[in-house]
Amino acid sequence: MSISTYTERPAAKISEIDTLSVPWSRPRPKRAGVSARLVSALTILALLAAWTVSAELQLVSPVFLPSPAAVWAKLVVVARDGFVDATLFQHLTASLGRVFAALIVAIVVGVPVGLAIGISRIGRGVFDPLLEFLRPIPPLAYLPLIVIWFGIGEPSKILVIAIAMLAPVALSTAAGVRGVSRERIDAARSLGATRGQVVRHVVLPSTLPSILTGLRIALGAGWSTLVAAELVAATRGLGFMIQSAAQFLVTDVVVMGILVIATIAFALEFVIRRIERALVPWAGRE
């Protein structure tokens, strides 16, 4: 093939080569590298600048949009003195505790459910419709029911977050199981593996990259459910802090809380990616 493409090129006489434009024979100049990361950084800086300018010029009332400096000052104050009877750190650990407790529940329930969906027809028949039913319901819709059933204590808050995390964990696990190569399973069976050993020694490790992806998505879903979970009878938590501040129109605390949640979510995403690289270094290299 490569030979025929060579002969298809228009032949240029040696004397013409200098004067003719022969783009295929010249190395193309590399485009000056504008990395996506640089563009992202510039975008964020531009937004910050616009925010600062509009706050400085009082284009919008500070009740609606406090200046970046005011938000930063509030962060320092809340971190030191607290807001609604708890410091920022206490709000943060309360929320993190709930999200991680919910993550553990989601793993303990979701991974086996996902395996069942991926491995057995009966498992798929039982769990698939349940998950599809649960998945699109907004947390605020099932929150009252959970409060009626389980009260206003900590378990209800964890459960609300865990339900939101369940579907991503289970469905990613199931997708991972379905993606396990036939040959890998056949090779294990021909080496004497029983059905249980195939699941334990081949399917589960093969599915690990998908499970970790599921956890990453689940953490995102968990954070976005946090505020709903802390609507009822919470005394601490980032979501609770934001709601309390909103009731008193303390907008700088609201903005600060949103930025803290975003930062933590971003940091967790980063950590999980590192864990992925350490735990499943073979992903994408097979």
Next chain:
Amino acid sequence: MPHLTLDKVTVHYAGQPAPAVESVSLDIGKSDFVVLVGRSGCGKTSLLNVAAGLVGPARGQATIDGRPITAPGPDRAVVFQNDALFPWLTARENVAFALRLRGVPADKRARRADELLRLVKLDSAGDKRIWELSGGMRQRVGLARALAAEPEFLLLDEPLGALDALTRERMQTTLLDLWAAAQVGVLMVTHGVEEALMLATRIVVLAPGPGHVVRTIETHFGRRYAAGEPIRAIKADPAFAAARADLTDAIFEGEAA
């Protein structure tokens, strides 16, 4: 003496109008190296899968030592074209996989795995991860892993198909050495005419529509390698060239031009 036997096996996949293989019989002894060759769609791999117990015959029977084959088992270890190794394990742990399934203690199975890695000439690769190995090295690990199951028969599904020409030739000598050392019967599927002639004691030529045996050829070139003749010299022999032409004719016999 164990025998792996296919008796008038017909393979018919669900939803297909015609069978993939029609009434094929094969008998493989423990000192045989049987190679299946033929054009695409002649059912080579289907037959290998029946012998492996991965596919059930629609008619006929597959037996090992007279016992019907109904499931895969470590007495018939399979090596696939795409190595099918486990990337979360090291080369040594891959080789030791069958022993781990049987509950062999860790130190003992590591020792056995290292022996097998030496046998396939990968002495120093035990701690390597699978993705750090070349295609040829992976196939060697695959072979060692199959041998660790202590099979009576090795079933090789185009194990050299994805390798470059030079690596292929080196793997051919490795296969001959292994076959002599491990005392296993081999059933191999390949597209390579030279490979079939070099390795086989018996070549079974299949033709498609539905898959059936058109010729069975006994060969002896592998024995000359075992007797010490270099593989290049054997391949340069006019007798080898004649056999290659003959086998190529047999494969393409009856094909519409």
